[in-house]
Amino acid sequence: MSFTWLKRYMPRSLYARAAMILIVPVLALQAIVTVRFITDDLRGVTRQMTLTVSRELRLLADLAEGAGSPQEALDRLAPYLQTLNMGLRFVPPDQVPATDRIPWSDYSARIVRDTLRAELPETLAVSFLDSGRVSFFFRTDLGPAEVFISRRRVTAATPHQLIVVTISFGLLLTGIAYLYLRNQLRPIAKLAKAAEAFGRGRSVPYTPAGATEVRAAGSAxxxxxNRIERHIEQRTLMLSGVSHDLRTPLTRLRLGLSMLDEDDARPLLQDVAEMERLVETFLDFARGAAEGEPEETDPHDLVRQIVADAQRAGKPVEIAELSGSGALPLRPVAIRRAVENLLDNAVRYGSRAELSVALTDRSLRIRVEDDGPGIPPEQRAEAVRPFTRLDTARNQNKGSSVGLGMAIAMDVARAHGGTLRLGESERLGGLRADIVIAR
Known part of the structure; x- marks a missing residue:
């Protein structure tokens, strides 16, 4: 039998699951002890006390047998009633309760009633309305009689004492265990926060602590x-060094071509400019999202600046929609580079581009749409890989590309703990690129 459906109702956090592991056994133990006490011990004690009282009542009935009047019966029973600490009186039939008067929550009273009716069939009614006294109504030859005794004669003085003690000690032990377990879970929570921060491009101080297994996981x-940071640093230094070394010969070529005839040098100068643009693209890819530390940034203001700069450069870019409000930790330089790369791709392969921002309590979405040919669904995963050029999907005659624009945008999104999603634009019919970052 599968219990996978229970997963939907299980708590998600580690603290909640640990609390459940502690509380469920304690509650189960308390329930077992309580049920056992009520069904066996409490029932047995109450029944035994009621049997004793029923024998005393039977004795009184035998002593009163043959009395000519109620007063004569009372005179006979007076010495015994005082000894047995009971009271008795004869009542008119209309003062006998039609039904037993027992509170719904009084478990002991129901045991007394059932035992008494089984031992004394003459019982007419039982009343437990008075917290300190119990009244029994019986049928006699002289008319209905009421016998009242102290409740403590038929029920235990503190039947709830064991339950209260069990619950109190259970809560105390649960609290102590939870405090101890919280200290054991705290290093795991710190490790999770450090890993989550690193996944979003931030490196927070972390020192392994806790149990041996947790320390081992923290050290790993x-x-x-450290290995990932060294890899990123080495990649950045390598690509930066190669790109920097290429600048010197390119500069010499530009100077040499400037001395030639303008008509002859123009094609070569264009090639040099293209090579310089490719070098800058390599540098952007090498830098990735490593520029600057995260700072509180209003994405609406950042997008307005990006669109304004693109419009001044003559690019057909517009803002479609800005929703939500607020700021969140971002690397504005890296986000700008990612959005500008998406806009460059949009206007290269389409005639216009639109940019929108949706900011909610849970995520930030920056969307770039164009009216170009788009990218087929089966090629979208490949499109975000570095140095990938989808000639069949995009018109490469409209501009040259080294195939790093999408990769840079994906790198920046991942460094912020998000992702880059590609789809089809419902608004313009071309490509839709979404940078989605969780808050």
């Missing part, structure tokens, strides 16, 4: 983080 995380 630190080693992994």
């Amino acid at each position: 995380f630190l080693d992994m983080r």
